[in-house]
Amino acid sequence: MKKMEPENRGAFSRRTFFKSLGTVAATAATAQVTSVAAELEKVNAEKIIGPAAVPVTLKVNGEKLKLMLEPRVTLLDALRNYSSLTGAKEGCDRATCGACTVLLGDTPIYSCQKLAIEAQGVEITTVEGLAKNEKLSKVQQAFLTKDALQCGYCTPGFVMSVTALLKKNPRPNAADVKHACAGNTCRCGTHPRILAAALQAAGIETASKTEVIDYV
Amino acid sequence: MSNWPAETKYIGQNTPRIDGAVKVTGKARYSSDIQAAGWLYGMILRSKWPAAKITSVNLDKARQIPGIKAAVRARDGAFTVRFYGEEIAAVAGTSKQACLDALRAIEVQAEVRHEFVVNETEARKENSAQVWEGSANAPANPRPRENGNVDTAFPECAAVIEGFYSTPVQIHNPMETMGNTVSWTDDGLTAWSSTQGISSVRDGLAGALKLDHSKVRVVTEYMGGGFGAKFGAGVEGMLAAKLSKEANAPVRLMLTRFDQALAVGNRPSSFQKIKIGATADGRLHAFEAENYGTAGIGAGGDSGGGGGGADIPMPYIYQVPNTRVKQSAVAVNAGAARAFRAPGHPPASYGMESAMDDLAAKLGIDPLEFRLKNDPHPIRQREYKLGAEKFGWNQKYQKPGSSPGVVKTGIGCAGAAWPAGGGSRDTHGDAQINPDGSIEFRFGVQDIGTGTRTVIAVVAAELLGLKPEQITVRVGDTNFPPGPGSGGSTTCASVSPAVYDICQKALQQLQTQSGLADARGENWFAACKKLGVNPLVVHGQWQQGLSADHACGVQFAAVEVDTETGLVTVKKVLAVHDCGLIIDKLTLESQINGGVIMGMGYALYEERVMDDLSGVVLNPNFETYKLPGLADVPDIEVVLINMPERGVIGIGEPATVPTAGAIANAVFNAIGVRVGSLPITPAKILAALGKVPPAVAA
Amino acid sequence: MKAFQYATAHSADSARELVAGKGAYLAGGNDLLGLLKEYLISADLLVNIKSLPGLNKIEHGRKFWTIGSLVTVAQIEDDADIKKTFPGLHEAAAEVASQQIRNVATVGGNLAQHSRCWYFRHRDTVCLKKDGDLCYARNGENRYHSLFTGNTCISPVVSSLATIFASLEATAIVLRDGKETRMSMAELYQRAWENPLAHNSLSNGDLILRVEIPTARTRSAYLQASDKHAFDWALVSCAAAAEIVDGKLKSPRVALGSISPVPHQVEAANQFLDGKVLDEATATQAADLILKDAKPLEHNAYKVPLAHALIRRTLLKLKGEA
Incomplete structure (x- = not known):
């Protein structure tokens, strides 16, 4: 998934990764790669780590992302600045705009207000992980059909919020959508279309209220 | 004389945007997503004083922070800062974290000036601190602009009202902040900019850095909104360039949301004192207004005061035989204004339309009828009548304040005029038609979210007999033929005629080269095949007669006002707009929705708040600079007045102009008293209703 | 950072x-x-x-329920039993911030959160709460500030859970110096009433473990008023809880948020309401009592009529849920 990043960008080779585990490396190296994160968590438990960069493994869109990160690096920064996953956007970096929304498990969260180190061991889904084999998800398709986007910068966040809502509640009404999307900001003013798209993805069609009238 | 086809398959229909899929999947690379090889993170240190002389900026310790590769001063030598947030220095490093640490390691010595002013009303006073030393913040006696004779006209009026209407400083706050990734090497400079004007950014960078234009390339594949604030490279662009040069690496320097509120533009405030009178038959007869507002340090300045970016068109869309208008821009210690979606018009519409309703109430006539009597424009006349019928104005209208109960309902309307919206004659484009029938358009314009790529594809598909998805469109690169900045609602009207020109030329050449009488539609691929091995490259440009300017528009709003909590709920907005030839109904409607919602934010929530004592912006975030959300947004109905005979006209700006006025009038209609200042908050509603007790001395 | x-x-x-x-x-x-x-x-x-371990659970007891401090606000909002037993708590949780925040925000964090005063939150103002010598808000932009305070700082408590917990007479169990300490909501914020530097009564190292809510009050309600319709701080929040026995209020409690450094409670009003049949006039008199000593400032006086309306509405909502 991830291409080799330039120097100091946090990516590191498998060898340095295990080396950085220090004495644990031997144990971890012999174990399944999938258990590395669990091992790490156990080792790090009650152990003080940082402030310098430490190995962090994130499971993003079904793939492992192994990074060297200072504990203060947020999940959003890890995705956008330490990997090539720029789908989640930085709109405020203060948990107010929702452009950075990703799913932890099935739960939408603001990735800007979550430390990457805390997000280990949980399946993370970003907007890049929704389309399967180039086929748009139901929610993505509805956003496209209903033109529920303008500049598109808030779109990944809204798509994630709506996706999470439909997982929790497959037949939401307008009030449910408003409640679920209250934490997402759009400055282009695409809200009515986002509402229509969310409902369409839930199988509820709303008609456009636009009317064209000839002047002459 | 060119003409748009009368029968259309795609023009005027609903075409989902052709770049929608990359936007909903996160594949679209916005300027802030650019990860040029070896890129560094950049950040800016800003003044924490509203006024100070910066005597020294020591970057040594910042440079020692691990990962820091460059550090530069915003200006050489000692310099003066005049607002909180003005740029002092910038750093670039291998991580955001390194930059954060480096900013705190920069040592700044300053002679802090305690004389500053951030409040425009205070700034007008004679003894106010001066923003620009030795020059008044505002002219003492702005020169009036007069028509007829106001002094004799007012006594001739049957009804006269005097009102005071104010609007706050509004911040653009596009979802993607300003910024660039800049790579400056000996070969030249490339900037991936979040901009509305790739050409103006190129010219700005080239000029400031003394580079040949040919050495500067600006790329904007996707950008996250601008609304008028993103035409130049800005100080942040220059700093990114300097950092890139020093570090010999690309630098991505995007502003933080905090930065965004301080230094990169806003809509000026307005404080409108309006006196307006009408004759007994309901004709406007006299209008007198004094308006001042602030464009931050952008007002006043070296020119020694004088009118500036804070002026608004008065008495807006109405013809009044006798007028006197005085306006002044007041300098304060705050970031300068920039163009903001329909500059001058939303405050003008709010003030004038409020005064119209206040006068209508005094005359005892229906405000819609009052408008029809006094608005001379035939298109708005028709829009008001159509809209009133669809909205049910006559059934719903009740006298101001007569709605019963605690939660009162009200309706209001307001009108817009937008003089621009036409095309720019300097728009060029290319198309490359390949022997396999694939076709690629290249325009040096940018898509700010309005759907420029889709517009190009729709027009081309229509004229070539293809499908929009068969058209590849590339925009946002100064290596492409030059196009206009996306401002003044001109992009659609600029590119559409150029696409028309390209298609006409392409068809002619294809017919000549292929020998086919008509290369369109089902013949397209056969014709292209005859090109042999060489693609056909066609250049075209904007043509007269396919676009027009000057749009109108009227909006109706229905609100509920809870008279105990002060909460205003906008239930419905009906937006009636003329937009000439409709290219893509889907994206057009999106823009109108967006205009209404931005206007609603202006009416009810948005306001930059500054602190008089410390001079800081108190709400440089989305927590306290409040934007409308999904739960606030009303049911929006759009009526498009189809006028294909006028050609293409832009809609982005007119759509946001009348909303605040319509909502404010609906609130007035509901509660029977005027809230004369935006935003109309619960606090102001309760105050207008006389429910708020006096303050107890602190 | x-x-x-x-x-x-x-x-x-x-x-x-x-x-x-x-x-x-x-x-x-x-x-x-x-x-x-x-x-x-x-x-x-x-x-x-x-x-x-053990702090992410909601436990149902006969006399009181226990909510672990790591229970998220979303968990409270989504819990059907809470909605039935403590409807006011459900309503308060649903009004907290946004879905993304509720999903991670914990009960402990909500209670312990710091002031949202925009001077306190501003990186470049050194106000009283940051050990400066001036409350900028008092003579400055105080539209979101307190009507009541026991000290010179006028930043209010904004935890909506604290408001509803106060009305339910919940107790926070705090681990302090290795021992469990029980604190009422009033006690949990008392220090902020007295000391401008404090946001609550917790000291460094204190850890909220859980909150105990007595089940005696079978009726509860929460309302907040904001500038916007969602994802906005309360200008004023109000919670009320009581039993209704033979149509009369028993052990009623009213608490307000965002108008004082502590959840604002007036014992005289609770006593006045006790044993009364709820109607518009009773609710109005209670609201008068609760707001009697308000000291509005230049820009926050609107909170007085707003709070008055919310008190009346919240109380009448108790009745409506019969």
Whole structure:
């Protein structure tokens, strides 16, 4: 998934990764790669780590992302600045705009207000992980059909919020959508279309209220 | 004389945007997503004083922070800062974290000036601190602009009202902040900019850095909104360039949301004192207004005061035989204004339309009828009548304040005029038609979210007999033929005629080269095949007669006002707009929705708040600079007045102009008293209703 | 945000040991990371307490329910039993911020959150709450500030859970110096009433473990008024709880948020309401009592009629849910 990043960008080779585990490396190296994160968590438990960069493994869109990160690096920064996953956007970096929304498990969260180190061991889904084999998800398709986007910068966040809502509640009404999307900001003013798209993805069609009238 | 086809398959229909899929999947690379090889993170240190002389900026310790590769001063030598947030220095490093640490390691010595002013009303006073030393913040006696004779006209009026209407400083706050990734090497400079004007950014960078234009390339594949604030490279662009040069690496320097509120533009405030009178038959007869507002340090300045970016068109869309208008821009210690979606018009519409309703109430006539009597424009006349019928104005209208109960309902309307919206004659484009029938358009314009790529594809598909998805469109690169900045609602009207020109030329050449009488539609691929091995490259440009300017528009709003909590709920907005030839109904409607919602934010929530004592912006975030959300947004109905005979006209700006006025009038209609200042908050509603007790001395 | 060390604690005791000195507990992180990003506080070590055992549960007892401090606000909102037993708590949880925040925000974090005063939250103003010598808000932009205060700082408590918990007479169980301490909501914020530097009565190292809610009050309601319709702080919030026996209020309690550094409660009003049949006139008199000593400032006086309306509406809502 991830291409080799330039120097100091946090990516590191498998060898340095295990080396950085220090004495644990031997144990971890012999174990399944999938258990590395669990091992790490156990080792790090009650152990003080940082402030310098430490190995962090994130499971993003079904793939492992192994990074060297200072504990203060947020999940959003890890995705956008330490990997090539720029789908989640930085709109405020203060948990107010929702452009950075990703799913932890099935739960939408603001990735800007979550430390990457805390997000280990949980399946993370970003907007890049929704389309399967180039086929748009139901929610993505509805956003496209209903033109529920303008500049598109808030779109990944809204798509994630709506996706999470439909997982929790497959037949939401307008009030449910408003409640679920209250934490997402759009400055282009695409809200009515986002509402229509969310409902369409839930199988509820709303008609456009636009009317064209000839002047002459 | 060119003409748009009368029968259309795609023009005027609903075409989902052709770049929608990359936007909903996160594949679209916005300027802030650019990860040029070896890129560094950049950040800016800003003044924490509203006024100070910066005597020294020591970057040594910042440079020692691990990962820091460059550090530069915003200006050489000692310099003066005049607002909180003005740029002092910038750093670039291998991580955001390194930059954060480096900013705190920069040592700044300053002679802090305690004389500053951030409040425009205070700034007008004679003894106010001066923003620009030795020059008044505002002219003492702005020169009036007069028509007829106001002094004799007012006594001739049957009804006269005097009102005071104010609007706050509004911040653009596009979802993607300003910024660039800049790579400056000996070969030249490339900037991936979040901009509305790739050409103006190129010219700005080239000029400031003394580079040949040919050495500067600006790329904007996707950008996250601008609304008028993103035409130049800005100080942040220059700093990114300097950092890139020093570090010999690309630098991505995007502003933080905090930065965004301080230094990169806003809509000026307005404080409108309006006196307006009408004759007994309901004709406007006299209008007198004094308006001042602030464009931050952008007002006043070296020119020694004088009118500036804070002026608004008065008495807006109405013809009044006798007028006197005085306006002044007041300098304060705050970031300068920039163009903001329909500059001058939303405050003008709010003030004038409020005064119209206040006068209508005094005359005892229906405000819609009052408008029809006094608005001379035939298109708005028709829009008001159509809209009133669809909205049910006559059934719903009740006298101001007569709605019963605690939660009162009200309706209001307001009108817009937008003089621009036409095309720019300097728009060029290319198309490359390949022997396999694939076709690629290249325009040096940018898509700010309005759907420029889709517009190009729709027009081309229509004229070539293809499908929009068969058209590849590339925009946002100064290596492409030059196009206009996306401002003044001109992009659609600029590119559409150029696409028309390209298609006409392409068809002619294809017919000549292929020998086919008509290369369109089902013949397209056969014709292209005859090109042999060489693609056909066609250049075209904007043509007269396919676009027009000057749009109108009227909006109706229905609100509920809870008279105990002060909460205003906008239930419905009906937006009636003329937009000439409709290219893509889907994206057009999106823009109108967006205009209404931005206007609603202006009416009810948005306001930059500054602190008089410390001079800081108190709400440089989305927590306290409040934007409308999904739960606030009303049911929006759009009526498009189809006028294909006028050609293409832009809609982005007119759509946001009348909303605040319509909502404010609906609130007035509901509660029977005027809230004369935006935003109309619960606090102001309760105050207008006389429910708020006096303050107890602190 | 300055660099810090990080550790995950697996017991409350080890958490307390780790946090001693210049450490901070990390649960949902909404407030903590916000403070750190603006350099309003500094912490050398963040102690992740999310895996502390036993604190993420809602337990139903006969006399009281226990809500662990790591229970998220979303968990409360989505809990059908809470909605039935403490409807006001459900309503308060649903009004907290946004879905993304509710999903990570914990009960403990909501109660312990710091002031939202925009002078306090501003990186470049040194106000009373940051050990400066001036309350900028008092003569400045005070539209969101307190009508009541016991000190010179006028920043109000904004925890909506504190408001509803106060009306339900809930108790916070706090681990302090290795011992469990019980604090009423009034006690949990008392220090903020007295001391401009304090946001609540917790000292460094204190850890909220759980909240106990008596089940006696079978009726509860919560309302808040904001500038916007969602994802906005309350201008005023109001909670009320009581039993209704033979049509009359029993043990009623009313509490308000965002108008005082503590959940604002007036015993005289609670006593006045006790035994009364709820109607518009009774609710109005209670509201008068509750707001009697309000000291409105230049820009926040609107909170007086607003709070008055909310008190009346919240009380009448208790009745409506018969």
